[in-house]
Amino acid sequence: MxxxxxxxxxxxxxxxxxxxxxxxxxxxFLLAYILINGLPHIKPELFALEYTTENASLMPAxxxxxxxxxxxxxxxxxxxxxxAIFLVEYAKKGNRFIGLIRLxxxxxxxxxxxxxxxxxMLFFVTALGWGYSILAGAFxxxxxxxxxxxxxxxxxxxxxxxxxxxxxxxxxxxxxxxIFRIVxxxxxxxxxxxxxxxxxxxxxxxxxxMYTSGTVPDMAKTPMDAGRTLALHMYNLSSEGLYMDQAxxxxxxxxxxxVGMNTLSAFVARKLTKGK
Amino acid sequence: xxxxxxxDMDLFYGSFQALKNVNLEIEANKITAFIGPSGxxxxxxxxxxxxxxxxxxxCRIQGKILxxxxxxxxxxxxxxxxxxxxxxxxxxxxxxxxxxxxxxxYGPRTHGIHSKSKLDDIVEKSLRNAAIWDEVKDRLKKxxxxxxxxxxxxxxxxxxxxxxxxxxxxxEPTSALDPISTSKIEDLAADLKKDYTIxxxxxxxQQAVRISDNTAFFLLGEMIEYNNTEKLFSIPSDKRxxxxxxxxxx
Numbered sequence: 001m002x003x004x005x006x007x008x009x010x011x012x013x014x015x016x017x018x019x020x021x022x023x024x025x026x027x028x029f030l031l032a033y034i035l036i037n038g039l040p041h042i043k044p045e046l047f048a049l050e051y052t053t054e055n056a057s058l059m060p061a062x063x064x065x066x067x068x069x070x071x072x073x074x075x076x077x078x079x080x081x082x083x084a085i086f087l088v089e090y091a092k093k094g095n096r097f098i099g100l101i102r103l104x105x106x107x108x109x110x111x112x113x114x115x116x117x118x119x120x121m122l123f124f125v126t127a128l129g130w131g132y133s134i135l136a137g138a139f140x141x142x143x144x145x146x147x148x149x150x151x152x153x154x155x156x157x158x159x160x161x162x163x164x165x166x167x168x169x170x171x172x173x174x175x176x177x178x179i180f181r182i183v184x185x186x187x188x189x190x191x192x193x194x195x196x197x198x199x200x201x202x203x204x205x206x207x208x209x210m211y212t213s214g215t216v217p218d219m220a221k222t223p224m225d226a227g228r229t230l231a232l233h234m235y236n237l238s239s240e241g242l243y244m245d246q247a248x249x250x251x252x253x254x255x256x257x258x259v260g261m262n263t264l265s266a267f268v269a270r271k272l273t274k275g276k
Numbered sequence: 277x278x279x280x281x282x283x284d285m286d287l288f289y290g291s292f293q294a295l296k297n298v299n300l301e302i303e304a305n306k307i308t309a310f311i312g313p314s315g316x317x318x319x320x321x322x323x324x325x326x327x328x329x330x331x332x333x334x335c336r337i338q339g340k341i342l343x344x345x346x347x348x349x350x351x352x353x354x355x356x357x358x359x360x361x362x363x364x365x366x367x368x369x370x371x372x373x374x375x376x377x378x379x380x381x382y383g384p385r386t387h388g389i390h391s392k393s394k395l396d397d398i399v400e401k402s403l404r405n406a407a408i409w410d411e412v413k414d415r416l417k418k419x420x421x422x423x424x425x426x427x428x429x430x431x432x433x434x435x436x437x438x439x440x441x442x443x444x445x446x447x448e449p450t451s452a453l454d455p456i457s458t459s460k461i462e463d464l465a466a467d468l469k470k471d472y473t474i475x476x477x478x479x480x481x482q483q484a485v486r487i488s489d490n491t492a493f494f495l496l497g498e499m500i501e502y503n504n505t506e507k508l509f510s511i512p513s514d515k516r517x518x519x520x521x522x523x524x525x526x
Contacts, residue, residue, distance in 0.1 A: 092333065093333065161370075163366065163368060163370035164370060164372060164373075165331075166328065166331070166366060166370065167366065167370045167371075167372060167432070167435075168372070168382070169328065169331065169359065170326065170328065170359055170363065170364040170366070170436070171359065171360070171363070171382065171383040171386060171435065171436070171439055172356040172357065172358075172359040172360035172383070172386060172387065172439060173356070173382075173383075173386040174356055177386055181382070182372055185373075185374075186373055
């Protein structure tokens, strides 16, 4: 009996350790593989402002990626946060409308990104006549990340203790002040976690952008210009098969960019919560 | 006429009647204690006095509650102004996740005071009134969450005082505190009644005896007895009060 238990616990222990180690090793292997293949090919000409078939520069795509990310966030984050505030702070419990909104966001987050791309192409690119453009891409991306921002903000708001709200109301503060001065600042770390996830999705997206922002390798000078992001750039380089080295180098840069953006948002979150 | 007059008040949560025909006069500059077993409606009544019950869905009130003769449930009453006049200290200390200074300044800022020197004055005065100034004066800019439970509760009292209320509602303010912090809060309450009218819900009968002037005893949503504290505890007029204070139930 006790012996059986002991063996059981040893087996479980091995499984748990193995799972943890394997996860870590996979990540390490992936990173190492990309770095080994990519790092030697990071050359100054990759950062030329103009893309030519000679240099296969990633600089225009890098700039496009940053613009695309910021633009999408600017559109989606306020909407996501405000909808979440509505759901958590204003809507009455058992309201049918809430159920409907939940269903909508869940459905939206389950749709494959290529479908968003198709919608973006039909609506923003064609129907609104924006053409292949960063703007069309950013709007498509913002619809895609909206459910994500909403859900994480909702959870963050829910985790703010009700005693904070009571304390604020008890001092004669109105609803608006309570939400913006007490509840929202306490929820910022949670909201930022959602934003970081969203950044990752935008930077890694290819399918939805192929149809909306186009695959032009040039830098977009205005939001109405077409332009490809780093992920798309990589996809194009590798699908053409001529620039595999540059594709790996691009992967390294994309990786660094994602890590950089995440660090930046964590930093911003800390600043925002500290100021209160 | 008392500071607060409660007249023929019934309170319902949905179809459940939590308070039945309560009539009560709360005297100014006195400490009034509400006692009774759990679920008797004493906290509910307390929360009706500054309309914190508005936040509870399905809560309905009949009858009148008058503050200085004015019906606080009248349409013309501004809830935020009412809550400024009738402050509240909660069961568990609930400082906001910000600095000690900002916690105190939150209320005055809410009501339109932004001058730095004025706020400084209010913060110091409130903290002094709550007998905590000496303990925190060197770390006003530090987070309030780093304080001990007893300090946090006194901070919450200071926070409530900062908006210059007339009435202070305390919902079992010492139930989460150790004996030393409890006695500090009790001394403080006794001090504050010079300037404020205090209504306190307490589970602790000794506490009611120690600090309150008047006591109301509640049972199953009814107010059974209301009297001078000394009288209520020495010669209760109702059998149920006697049973409760002698520890036969509750």
